[in-house]
Amino acid sequence: MKNTLATTLKNYGIILAFIIICVALAILSPVFLTRNNILNVIRQTSIYGIMAVGMTFVILTGGIDLSVGSVLALSGAICAGLLKGGSSMFVAIIAAIGVGVACGFVNGVFVTKARIPPFVVTLGMTNIARGLTLIYTNGYPISGFSPAFREIGGGYVVGIPIPIIIFLAIVLIAYVVLSQTKLGRYTYAIGGNEETVKLSGINSSNYKTLVYVISGLTCAVSALILTARLNSAEPIAGIGYETDVIAAVCIGGASMSGGRGSVWGSLLGALLIGVLNNGMNLLGVSPYFQQVVKGLIIICAVWLDRMKTIKD
Amino acid sequence: METVLAMKGISKSFPGVKALQSVDFDLYPGEVHALVGENGAGKSTLMKILSGVYHADSGEIWVKGKKMVDIGIRTMIDAGVSVIYQELNLVQYLSVAENIFMGREPLLHGGFIDWKGMNKAVQELLSPFRIDIDPRARVYTLSPAYQQVVEIAKALSLNSDIMVMDEPTAALTGNEVDKLFEIIGELKRKGVSIIYISHRLEELAKVADRVTILRDGARIVTKPLAELSLSEVITNMVGRTLTEQYPKADYTAGDEVLRVEGLSKDGYCHDVSFAVRRGEIVGFTGLVGAGRTEIMQTIYGYMRKDKGRVFIEGKEVRIRSPRDAVRKGIGLIPEERKQHGLILDLSVFDNATITILDKETRLGFLKRKNLQSLVNNMVKTMGIKTPSTSQLVRYLSGGNQQKVVLSKWFLRNCKVYIFDEPTRGIDVGAKAEIYRLMQKLAKEGAAVIMVSSELPEIMNVSDRIEVVFGGRIVKEFRRDEASSETVMEYALGLHEEAESNLAVQGA
Numbered sequence: 001m002k003n004t005l006a007t008t009l010k011n012y013g014i015i016l017a018f019i020i021i022c023v024a025l026a027i028l029s030p031v032f033l034t035r036n037n038i039l040n041v042i043r044q045t046s047i048y049g050i051m052a053v054g055m056t057f058v059i060l061t062g063g064i065d066l067s068v069g070s071v072l073a074l075s076g077a078i079c080a081g082l083l084k085g086g087s088s089m090f091v092a093i094i095a096a097i098g099v100g101v102a103c104g105f106v107n108g109v110f111v112t113k114a115r116i117p118p119f120v121v122t123l124g125m126t127n128i129a130r131g132l133t134l135i136y137t138n139g140y141p142i143s144g145f146s147p148a149f150r151e152i153g154g155g156y157v158v159g160i161p162i163p164i165i166i167f168l169a170i171v172l173i174a175y176v177v178l179s180q181t182k183l184g185r186y187t188y189a190i191g192g193n194e195e196t197v198k199l200s201g202i203n204s205s206n207y208k209t210l211v212y213v214i215s216g217l218t219c220a221v222s223a224l225i226l227t228a229r230l231n232s233a234e235p236i237a238g239i240g241y242e243t244d245v246i247a248a249v250c251i252g253g254a255s256m257s258g259g260r261g262s263v264w265g266s267l268l269g270a271l272l273i274g275v276l277n278n279g280m281n282l283l284g285v286s287p288y289f290q291q292v293v294k295g296l297i298i299i300c301a302v303w304l305d306r307m308k309t310i311k312d
Numbered sequence: 313m314e315t316v317l318a319m320k321g322i323s324k325s326f327p328g329v330k331a332l333q334s335v336d337f338d339l340y341p342g343e344v345h346a347l348v349g350e351n352g353a354g355k356s357t358l359m360k361i362l363s364g365v366y367h368a369d370s371g372e373i374w375v376k377g378k379k380m381v382d383i384g385i386r387t388m389i390d391a392g393v394s395v396i397y398q399e400l401n402l403v404q405y406l407s408v409a410e411n412i413f414m415g416r417e418p419l420l421h422g423g424f425i426d427w428k429g430m431n432k433a434v435q436e437l438l439s440p441f442r443i444d445i446d447p448r449a450r451v452y453t454l455s456p457a458y459q460q461v462v463e464i465a466k467a468l469s470l471n472s473d474i475m476v477m478d479e480p481t482a483a484l485t486g487n488e489v490d491k492l493f494e495i496i497g498e499l500k501r502k503g504v505s506i507i508y509i510s511h512r513l514e515e516l517a518k519v520a521d522r523v524t525i526l527r528d529g530a531r532i533v534t535k536p537l538a539e540l541s542l543s544e545v546i547t548n549m550v551g552r553t554l555t556e557q558y559p560k561a562d563y564t565a566g567d568e569v570l571r572v573e574g575l576s577k578d579g580y581c582h583d584v585s586f587a588v589r590r591g592e593i594v595g596f597t598g599l600v601g602a603g604r605t606e607i608m609q610t611i612y613g614y615m616r617k618d619k620g621r622v623f624i625e626g627k628e629v630r631i632r633s634p635r636d637a638v639r640k641g642i643g644l645i646p647e648e649r650k651q652h653g654l655i656l657d658l659s660v661f662d663n664a665t666i667t668i669l670d671k672e673t674r675l676g677f678l679k680r681k682n683l684q685s686l687v688n689n690m691v692k693t694m695g696i697k698t699p700s701t702s703q704l705v706r707y708l709s710g711g712n713q714q715k716v717v718l719s720k721w722f723l724r725n726c727k728v729y730i731f732d733e734p735t736r737g738i739d740v741g742a743k744a745e746i747y748r749l750m751q752k753l754a755k756e757g758a759a760v761i762m763v764s765s766e767l768p769e770i771m772n773v774s775d776r777i778e779v780v781f782g783g784r785i786v787k788e789f790r791r792d793e794a795s796s797e798t799v800m801e802y803a804l805g806l807h808e809e810a811e812s813n814l815a816v817q818g819a
Contacts, residue, residue, distance in 0.1 A: 180677050182669045189666055192655035199614060199652050200666045200720065201638025259657050 045274030054218030062258025069238030080233030104216020108209030153229025191258025566590035575620030595774025711742030
């Protein structure tokens with residue numbers, strides 16, 4: 001009981017910050033609370049929000065995945081290239097997902113088998129995936145897809161944008177996986193104490209590899225949405241995304257050393273960043289200044305969380 | 313005589329627990345005052361209040377006749393209080409001198425560190441103890457005993473005259489313990505007063521002047537040690553007479569469950585062969601560093617063996633990882649509870665079920681209800697004291713933490729249980745319970761291995777005793793043929809020299 005109460009309190013801080021920002025924006029901008037704008041914010045959020053779900057798994061094990069932006073670009077480029085080459089949508093989507101999974105798998109294997117720190121492995125992968133994207137695209141965007149494919153990014157089901165539906169579905173699946181399956185419980189356990197997990201007769205390497213695969217998978221899903229929405233795969237897509245993705249997870253209360261965090265927290269973290277981006281655009285804040293504000297928010301959110309933990 | 317320290321009416325509550333209730337504690341100059349009590353009795357809380365880590369809800373602390381105000385870690389260090397923790401707090405990759413002078417490094421002009429001066433100062437600090445430690449040595453290269461000496465030197469360099477030693481002998485061998493007692497004698501001569509916390513009651517008579525016994529957060533008695541017998545100390549600690557500290561169970565061994573043949577791991581164990589039968593408890597003893605833990609870790613697949621065969625119920629099994637071992641029915645209760653047995657920031661539920669999640673799933677989903685009732689039962693039968701199964705194990709006492717580790721293996725229903733130092737750092741009452749649980753397991757048909765450094769435990773709990781020296785089993789005893797003296801002789805390697813010389817020549 002006490003535990004859930006403490007957790008709620010911790011999340012409450014972010015919820016409070018979120019509400020305050022929303023109320024302030026609603027007062028300052030007449031556009032903010034319109035249905036269109038709200039859907040727009042969540043749709044934009046869904047791109048890195050989905051990746052934040054994958055990142056949550058990785059960070060829960062005590063790892064980090066810096067390569068998300070590049071893997072997104074590579075997945076998107078491969079998908080776009082196949083579509084332009086006349087492949088069916090099905091094949092292109094499967095290929096894009098395959099690319100994301102493969103990159104994640106390579107990350108995972110180097111982390112677990114070669115025992116290279118995740119920071120280094122995924123830093124390397126950032127360059128590899130970006131380089132492969134540039135090689136594949138020759139540095140030019142690949143644009144112009146069928147209306148059917150573009151639906152993934154721009155379509156609606158019962159008035160709700162498809163990216164939002166995918167995003168929420170992924171959050172829900174991740175929640176169930178984290179709380180109700182072996183994989184989920186081991187993810188927390190590995191972040192808590194990997195030696196104990198090993199000595200309990202569990203092949204922790206396999207599960208650790210799997211979290212990087214999940215991260216790669218979520219990058220591929222985001223890549224599909226982004227490519228469809230822009231009607232173009234940009235070779236420079238996703239540059240700098242890792243900061244927003246990691247920030248979302250941190251703001252959501254996850255511990256960078258692993259073992260603590262939740263997908264709901266990450267969802268909230270992603271939304272907070274989305275609302276902030278949107279709000280500052282609406283208010284005409286200079287993009288340069290926006291960066292500074294975002295940075296401060298990240299530090300403050302984690303600071304708040306830290307203070308609560310210490311008080312416990 | 314003037315007290316150097318007086319704690320008066322100290323009370324402290326945590327949510328749901330009264331950790332200390334109006335406890336008095338005092339200390340005279342040059343005295344060793346033992347503080348004993350079961351885990352959870354309030355010893356650590358009292359010491360954390362003394363060192364300024366916790367703030368008392370009420371009560372006063374007087375140091376050298378002055379009432380302490382504004383109590384914090386810094387003020388208590390300045391007042392001369394140092395704590396030498398059970399888990400040593402040294403920076404492993406820095407040198408001895410750097411550790412001792414951390415934060416107070418002597419500087420040359422221009423802000424550079426005065427290495428020469430620092431190393432010389434360390435040598436002066438260490439010289440009274442007649443121990444040869446190079447001030448420039450990295451701490452991780454030192455044995456636990458030497459690391460402890462470094463901690464003591466650090467306390468001395470802070471001009472501490474009140475030292476708290478928390479289980480100082482837990483990681484030490486017999487010789488090292490004697491050396492520590494010499495050091496304590498030296499400290500007393502210097503006028504240093506020592507608060508000595510230990511579960512090894514036999515030691516107290518050798519080292520302590522007075523003893524204070526805590527139980528359930530209250531002070532039961534403070535007396536000169538000479539006026540209390542060992543059994544009186546135990547009675548006061550547990551609040552009941554432990555008629556049988558070592559319960560004896562009838563022992564009928566059945567079929568062979570585990571057999572190990574010629575197990576070798578270069579540098580750790582050599583040609584180890586033994587068997588354990590159903591219903592049997594086999595004790596492995598030896599000095600610290602003899603290779604007992606390594607033998608077990610090699611059987612368990614945590615270390616890769618070079619040679620040797622392992623049989624379970626007569627069939628040879630291949631064990632290349634702990635996962636293989638668990639699948640073949642072996643469970644290991646590790647020596648280092650916190651590092652290897654538990655995930656401190658997960659709940660009792662999560663820790664206890666980690667070994668059975670692979671069995672308790674349907675279509676990939678955990679059978680939550682099943683798991684919950686299994687854990688509830690376990691908490692009840694083991695007598696784990698916890699407010700709920702969602703409590704983080706970090707907040708449980710040592711004995712209860714150990715019971716959580718046992719639970720996770722009992723839930724798995726192993727054929728072989730390996731207990732590595734199962735009662736280390738655990739109070740007397742919980743010890744007896746753990747012996748009883750081991751005997752229950754054996755009675756129910758499991759094969760039990762117990763690795764232990766505590767001779768009384770080995771002598772009284774084991775049905776057979778294997779003595780390990782230099783990575784080899786040098787002697788096997790039946791319970792009735794063993795005496796403490798002969799077991800110790802073999803553990804010290806006194807019967808070994810001729811044989812091991814031959815082995816070297818043979819190799």
